[in-house]
Amino acid sequence: MSRVYGSLNQASLSSDLAHASTVVAPPSEGEIARLRQQIDASLADYLEAQRAAYLRLPVFATLYVDLADFVRRPGKRLRPLLFLLGHRVFQRGLGERAAVPSEAALAKVAVSLELLHTFILVHDDIIDRSETRRGTPTLHRALEGRFASFTHRHRAGRNLAIVMGDVLFALAQKCLLETVLPEGMGARLGTLLLGCMVETGFGEAADIIHSTRDVSKVELSEIEHMYCLKTTCYTIEGPLAMAAVLAGGGDEMLEAIGRIAKPAGLAFQIQNDLHEFARFEVSDAEVPADILEGKKTLLARLAFERLNEIDRGLLQMCFSAGTPTEGTVSKARELVTKSGAVGELTRKMDKLFAQSYAETRWPGFPASVQEELGALLQLIRGAAARV
Amino acid sequence: MSRVYGSLNQASLSSDLAHASTVVAPPSEGEIARLRQQIDASLADYLEAQRAAYLRLPVFATLYVDLADFVRRPGKRLRPLLFLLGHRVFQRGLGERAAVPSEAALAKVAVSLELLHTFILVHDDIIDRSETRRGTPTLHRALEGRFASFTHRHRAGRNLAIVMGDVLFALAQKCLLETVLPEGMGARLGTLLLGCMVETGFGEAADIIHSTRDVSKVELSEIEHMYCLKTTCYTIEGPLAMAAVLAGGGDEMLEAIGRIAKPAGLAFQIQNDLHEFARFEVSDAEVPADILEGKKTLLARLAFERLNEIDRGLLQMCFSAGTPTEGTVSKARELVTKSGAVGELTRKMDKLFAQSYAETRWPGFPASVQEELGALLQLIRGAAARV
Numbered sequence: 001m002s003r004v005y006g007s008l009n010q011a012s013l014s015s016d017l018a019h020a021s022t023v024v025a026p027p028s029e030g031e032i033a034r035l036r037q038q039i040d041a042s043l044a045d046y047l048e049a050q051r052a053a054y055l056r057l058p059v060f061a062t063l064y065v066d067l068a069d070f071v072r073r074p075g076k077r078l079r080p081l082l083f084l085l086g087h088r089v090f091q092r093g094l095g096e097r098a099a100v101p102s103e104a105a106l107a108k109v110a111v112s113l114e115l116l117h118t119f120i121l122v123h124d125d126i127i128d129r130s131e132t133r134r135g136t137p138t139l140h141r142a143l144e145g146r147f148a149s150f151t152h153r154h155r156a157g158r159n160l161a162i163v164m165g166d167v168l169f170a171l172a173q174k175c176l177l178e179t180v181l182p183e184g185m186g187a188r189l190g191t192l193l194l195g196c197m198v199e200t201g202f203g204e205a206a207d208i209i210h211s212t213r214d215v216s217k218v219e220l221s222e223i224e225h226m227y228c229l230k231t232t233c234y235t236i237e238g239p240l241a242m243a244a245v246l247a248g249g250g251d252e253m254l255e256a257i258g259r260i261a262k263p264a265g266l267a268f269q270i271q272n273d274l275h276e277f278a279r280f281e282v283s284d285a286e287v288p289a290d291i292l293e294g295k296k297t298l299l300a301r302l303a304f305e306r307l308n309e310i311d312r313g314l315l316q317m318c319f320s321a322g323t324p325t326e327g328t329v330s331k332a333r334e335l336v337t338k339s340g341a342v343g344e345l346t347r348k349m350d351k352l353f354a355q356s357y358a359e360t361r362w363p364g365f366p367a368s369v370q371e372e373l374g375a376l377l378q379l380i381r382g383a384a385a386r387v
Numbered sequence: 388m389s390r391v392y393g394s395l396n397q398a399s400l401s402s403d404l405a406h407a408s409t410v411v412a413p414p415s416e417g418e419i420a421r422l423r424q425q426i427d428a429s430l431a432d433y434l435e436a437q438r439a440a441y442l443r444l445p446v447f448a449t450l451y452v453d454l455a456d457f458v459r460r461p462g463k464r465l466r467p468l469l470f471l472l473g474h475r476v477f478q479r480g481l482g483e484r485a486a487v488p489s490e491a492a493l494a495k496v497a498v499s500l501e502l503l504h505t506f507i508l509v510h511d512d513i514i515d516r517s518e519t520r521r522g523t524p525t526l527h528r529a530l531e532g533r534f535a536s537f538t539h540r541h542r543a544g545r546n547l548a549i550v551m552g553d554v555l556f557a558l559a560q561k562c563l564l565e566t567v568l569p570e571g572m573g574a575r576l577g578t579l580l581l582g583c584m585v586e587t588g589f590g591e592a593a594d595i596i597h598s599t600r601d602v603s604k605v606e607l608s609e610i611e612h613m614y615c616l617k618t619t620c621y622t623i624e625g626p627l628a629m630a631a632v633l634a635g636g637g638d639e640m641l642e643a644i645g646r647i648a649k650p651a652g653l654a655f656q657i658q659n660d661l662h663e664f665a666r667f668e669v670s671d672a673e674v675p676a677d678i679l680e681g682k683k684t685l686l687a688r689l690a691f692e693r694l695n696e697i698d699r700g701l702l703q704m705c706f707s708a709g710t711p712t713e714g715t716v717s718k719a720r721e722l723v724t725k726s727g728a729v730g731e732l733t734r735k736m737d738k739l740f741a742q743s744y745a746e747t748r749w750p751g752f753p754a755s756v757q758e759e760l761g762a763l764l765q766l767i768r769g770a771a772a773r774v
Contacts, residue, residue, distance in 0.1 A: 050585075063592055123553060127546040150599040159514040159595045162549060166510060167588035169553065173560060174581035177574050187564050187573050194561035198437075201554035205450055208546050212537040 024371040026378035039080045042107040073134045078383045080110030086243030093369035097248025099182035108179040115172035122165035189242045196238040203230025210296040218296045232265020256362040267352035273299045303339035411758040413765035426467045429494040460521045465770045467497030473630030480756035484635025486569035495566040502559035509552035583625040590617025597683040605683045619652020643749040654739035660686045690726035
C-alpha cells in the first residue's frame with residue numbers, strides 16, 4: 001500500500017500545531033497533485049459516459065459542453081481529496097473491519113462529491129448574482145452568452161443554470177448509487193450525503209433570510225450556525241464521515257468526526273471570508289458578492305459589534321443602501337478595517353483550528369488515525385487560504 | 388389481497404378504447420380517493436419526522452411551515468398513484484417473482500415520487516415566473532410574502548425557493564434510500580429515478596432554449612421530444628418502471644413500459660396544454676405562463692403550421708413582442724382558435740392514447756397485467772383532464 005503522506009516536513013506546519021508531541025506531515029504537494037489529477041480524470045470519464053447516455057439531440061451539444069467545461073475547471077477538489085485521503089487514514093488505522101472497495105469505486109465516490117459541490121456553486125452563484133467563478137464566468141453568465149441576440153438572455157441563462165444545477169445534483173447521486181460498494185454501503189453513504197445536502201439547503205436559506213435583516217439584528221451565533229449548516233457539513237464532515245463508514249467506523253466515530261469538523265469548518269469559512277476581504281482591498285474592480293447582496297458575514301457582524309455608535313450607523317447605511325455605489329463600498333471597507341475585526345477573526349480562526357486538532361485526539365481513534373487526521377487539517381487550512 | 392379496481396364500469400371508458408375485447412374498469416373513484424388519502428398521510432408523516440431532525444432553529448420555523456404547506460396542498464398525486472396501483476398490477480400478475488415489500492415501504496416510495504414532483508414544480512414556477520400553483524401562490528411568491536418590508540423581497544423569495552426546491556430534491560431521495568426494500572432494490576429504484584430526473588432537467592433545458600427561438604424555427608418533433616424528456620419520463624415511465632422492477636420485472640418489461648409510456652406521456656402533456664388554453668379562453672384575468680414566456684407548445688407550433696402567411700407573421704409578432712399586452716395575448720388566442728389546431732391536437736391525443744393502449748398488449752405481460760395496465764391509462768387520461 002502506498003504511503004499517504006510525504007516525508008516529515010516540520011517547517012510546513014503552522015506554529016499553533018507545532019507543540020503537538022507526535023507530528024505527521026500533511027500530504028505532500030506531489031501526492032495532492034497526483035490525487036487531483038486522478039479526480040479530474042475520473043470526473044472527465046464520468047461526464048463523457050453520461051454524454052453518450054443522455055445527449056441524443058443536437059440542441060444539447062453546446063449546453064453539455066458548457067456544463068462539462070464548468071465542472072472541469074481547475075479547482076481545489078477539497079471534498080474528494082478529504083474523502084480519498086480520509087479513507088486511507090481510516091482503512092489503515094481500523095485494519096480489517098470492513099471490506100476494501102476498489103480504487104475505481106473510491107474514485108466514483110470522490111466524483112460524486114465534486115459534482116455535488118459544483119451543483120451547489122451553480123445555484124449559489126445564481127443566488128448571489130456572481131459574475132465570475134474560478135476566474136471565468138459563472139455558469140449562468142456563460143450560458144447567457146449563448147443567447148447573445150435574445151432579448152431576455154439574462155433570464156434564459158439564469159433559468160438554464162437552475163436546471164443544469166439540478167441535473168448536476170441528480171448526476172452526483174446517480175454516480176454514487178451506481179458505484180459498486182460493499183454490501184449496504186451505497187445506501188449508507190447516500191443517506192449521509194443527502195442529510196448533508198438538506199443541511200446545506202437550510203444553511204443557504206438562513207443566509208438569504210439573514211441578508212434581509214439589519215446587521216444589528218443578526219446574532220454572531222446565528223451566523224456561525226449558518227456557516228456550519230451551509231459549509232461544514234458537506235465540505236468536511238460529510239467526506240470524512242463517508243470515509244470512516246466505508247472503513248468500518250461506527251456511530252461513535254461519526255460523532256467524533258463531527259466534533260473535529262465543526263470548528264474546522266467554521267475556521268475554513270472564516271478564512272474564506274478574510275481572503276475575500278483581502279482580495280477586495282487589493283482591487284476595486286469587482287465588488288464582492290457578499291457585500292453586494294448584503295450578506296451577513298461574521299466579518300461584517302463583528303465589525304459592527306466593535307465600532308462606536310456613529311460608525312455603526314454608517315455601516316448599517318452601507319448595507320441597506322440597496323445597489324451599492326463606489327462610495328458605500330469603499331466606506332464599508334474602511335469601517336471594517338478600522339474596527340479591527342480582521343485581527344480578531346484571524347485569532348479566532350487559529351483557535352478554532354487548534355480546537356479541531358485537539359478533537360483528533362479522541363481515544364476511540366487508533367494512534368495513527370489521530371495523527372494523520374491532524375495532518376489532514378493542514379490540508380483544509382491550506383485549501384481555505386488558496387481559493 | 389384487496390381488489391385493485393372497482394366493479395366494471397363500461398360507461399366510464401372512452402369510446403376509442405371500447406372496442407378492446409376484454410375490458411377492465413379503471414380504479415374506482417373511491418379507491419383512488421382512499422389511496423390519495425393514504426399518500427397524503429404518509430407525506431405529512433415524513434415531513435413531520437424531518438422537521439424534528441433538521442429544524443432546531445427558530446429562523447426555520449416559518450420557512451418549514453411554508454414548505455410543508457406547499458407540499459401538502461391538495462393535488463392529483465398522479466405519480467404516487469401510478470406507482471402504487473402499478474405495483475399491485477405487476478405483483479399480482481407476475482406472482483412470486485420477487486419479495487413483497489411492506490405497505491409502509493411502498494408508501495415511502497410513493498412519498499419520494501411526490502416530493503420529487505413538488506421539487507420540479509417549485510423550480511418550474513420560478514423559471515416560468517408563475518404566480519399561482521394549485522389555486523394558491525407559487526412557493527416563491529408565498530416566501531416573498533414573508534419579507535413584506537424588505538426592498539428586494541422579490542429576489543429573496545425566488546432565491547429561497549431555489550434552495551427549498553433543492554432541499555425537496557434531497558429529501559425525496561433520502562426518503563427513497565431510507566426505505567426498507569428487498570435486497571438491492573433501493574439502488575435500482577434510485578438509479579431509475581435519478582435517470583428520469585436527468586432527462587427531466589434536459590427536457591426543461593430544451594424548453595428554455597426553444598423559448599428563445601422563433602416559433603418557425605422549432606420543429607414539431609423537437610417539441611414532442613422535449614415533452615417526452617420533461618414530462619413522460621418522471622411522470623409515467625418512472626413510476627411504472629419502479630413498480631415493475633419491485634415486482635421482479637426485467638429489462639424487456641421495462642422496455643415495454645417505455646413503449647406504453649411514450650405515447651401516453653405525450654397525450655398527457657397535450658391534454659394539459661389544451662386544458663390550459665381552454666381555461667385561458669374563459670377568463671383573461673391570468674395570462675398563461677406559457678404565452679408570457681414565449682414557450683413553444685405543440686399547440687402554438689401547430690397553429691403556426693396551419694395558418695396562412697399573414698397570420699403566421701402576426702402570430703410570430705405576438706410571441707416576440709417581449710412583455711405581452713392585452714392586445715397581443717388576445718390576438719394570439721384568436722389566431723390559435725382560427726387555425727383549428729385545437730381539433731387536430733385533440734384527435735392526435737386520442738390516437739396517442741389508443742397507441743399506448745395497444746402497447747399494453749405486449750405478449751411478455753401476463754393477460755391480467757395487459758388488461759389492468761390498459762385500465763390504468765384511464766387514470767392518466769382522467770388526471771390530465773382534471774388539473
